[in-house]
Amino acid sequence: MNAGARAVVFDLDGTLVDSVADVAAALATVLREAGIHPLSEAEVRGLMGHGAPGLLRGALRLRCCDSTEAAWMTRRFLDRYAAAPAVRSTAYPGAVEAVAALAAAGIPVGICTNKTAWTARAVLRALGFAPHVGAVVGGDSGHGMKPDPAPLLACIADLGATPEDTVYLGDHHVDIATARAAGVRVLAVPFGYGDVAMLEPDGILADYTALPGMLGLAEAG
Numbered sequence: 001m002n003a004g005a006r007a008v009v010f011d012l013d014g015t016l017v018d019s020v021a022d023v024a025a026a027l028a029t030v031l032r033e034a035g036i037h038p039l040s041e042a043e044v045r046g047l048m049g050h051g052a053p054g055l056l057r058g059a060l061r062l063r064c065c066d067s068t069e070a071a072w073m074t075r076r077f078l079d080r081y082a083a084a085p086a087v088r089s090t091a092y093p094g095a096v097e098a099v100a101a102l103a104a105a106g107i108p109v110g111i112c113t114n115k116t117a118w119t120a121r122a123v124l125r126a127l128g129f130a131p132h133v134g135a136v137v138g139g140d141s142g143h144g145m146k147p148d149p150a151p152l153l154a155c156i157a158d159l160g161a162t163p164e165d166t167v168y169l170g171d172h173h174v175d176i177a178t179a180r181a182a183g184v185r186v187l188a189v190p191f192g193y194g195d196v197a198m199l200e201p202d203g204i205l206a207d208y209t210a211l212p213g214m215l216g217l218a219e220a221g
């Protein structure tokens with residue numbers, strides 16, 4: 001896909017960062033406090049992508065608990081996760097280098113995530129992305145959550161770009177739906193938490209060394 005992108009927006013969890021270990025740890029604390037058996041990391045992986053409310057609703061459903069407790073447990077999860085957002089989280093191979101190369105080439109880089117913006121920024125700082133990122137829109141930034149296209153469109157606007165000249169990268173069907181609704185070209189990564197075989201992106205990015213070529217930047221030199 002030779003997109004000739006003028007701006008690139010990334011999803012965070014499952015796309016730039018493997019964060020399931022820290023998410024699962026914060027969730028386990030909250031579930032134990034409520035006397036509920038924690039989830040395995042594999043179970044948590046299946047619940048990633050929908051933000052903290054979706055995570056807690058899914059966890060309670062898996063444990064056959066009613067979701068009336070989900071609201072306070074979600075707030076408790078957000079507090080616990082914000083306290084330790086990047087203990088075992090790691091950047092995917094080549095991700096930091098790819099983001100830094102885009103920024104060095106003058107391509108504005110944004111983050112559009114269903115994580116809260118504060119915690120997303122903490123993860124970006126901890127893993128070395130922050131100096132290269134021009135805009136961060138989280139699920140609590142006032143534009144709603146993906147798959148609503150509004151947070152992605154807001155991130156693109158914050159970068160001074162347009163949907164037509166932007167490429168979005170994600171790992172989940174939520175990301176594909178968001179990009180389609182926003183009229184933005186989308187690449188899927190196969191190493192995150194979604195099932196890429198079920199998605200219909202404009203392209204699949206096997207690893208981050210292929211990103212300049214897929215964005216039509218390699219020729220730019």
Ligand SMILES: O=C(O)COP(=O)(O)O
Pocket residue numbers: 011012013014047048049050051052055112113114115116146
């Ligand atoms: O908060 C989540 O569930 C995952 O967030 P994401 O949008 O960065 O994948």
Ligand SMILES: [Mg+2]
Pocket residue numbers: 011012013014015049170171172192
């Ligand atoms: Mg994701």
